[in-house]
């Protein structure tokens with residue numbers, strides 16, 4: 293079995309790569325940070341006796357995505373599972389003060405990047421008449437919260453694309469699922485706050501957030517259901533979080 297996972301240099305993607313490796317999947321792992329991809333390849337190949345192919349590209353660059361996927365070696369083309377995970381939030385503020393560059397980064401990564409990867413991987417899946425695409429959305433794709441505007445819009449787009457893909461790929465035997473997490477402590481908030489680690493830490497202060505492993509285990513569970521079962525949609529939250537904005541802190 294082969295899993296293609298985007299955004300494995302950190303957080304949910306890295307934990308997912310480890311989880312699929314643990315279950316003897318061969319892996320195609322992607323991200324922009326080449327050294328991390330290379331060291332993860334070495335770690336997972338040594339630990340699990342699997343083959344790992346690192347592909348270093350920016351999901352926002354359609355040519356890079358196309359070239360990387362179309363030039364996969366033949367034995368790596370029969371992809372069973374695609375986890376569309378690469379994504380980010382940039383900024384948290386009212387729309388009238390929003391930074392255009394933040395908006396472009398989120399739209400280009402979370403929507404256009406996910407679409408580029410999906411197009412080229414789904415072409416391979418359609419040819420083999422099987423596959424499973426698991427999209428990483430967010431509670432921000434189910435609800436809109438103050439100052440979340442554009443990030444929420446991109447994750448609502450992922451929610452819509454997830455439903456649309458499922459319809460279009462149904463006749464081709466391809467399952468499509470989404471997972472929508474609440475608060476998960478990763479590099480997400482550090483990226484969102486442009487590297488401000490202290491501000492990022494405060495997001496998870498005095499509460500127990502989800503871990504990347506919690507999400508990875510759930511993604512693997514979704515991927516490992518019997519072939520006649522598809523998990524359409526999972527919304528997963530820390531026990532102390534009721535919705536996007538209601539959290540109990542100690």
Ligand code: NDP
Nearest residue numbers: 299301302303304323324325350351378379476478479480
């Ligand atoms: P991290 O910041 O820890 O990881 C993000 C990953 O995405 C990195 O591996 C990064 O790799 C990759 N990535 C970002 N931009 C690009 C790009 N342009 N091209 C290629 N890869 C890219 O965050 P998380 O693990 O938390 O986030 C993973 C997904 O989960 C995202 O889609 C996020 O929106 C979603 N999510 C996160 C939640 C949370 O609370 N943490 C909750 C709900 C959803 P690199 O920098 O090497 O390119």
Ligand code: 8X3
Nearest residue numbers: 430431432474475536
């Ligand atoms: C990440 C979770 O609540 O910061 O998607 O939008 S949230």
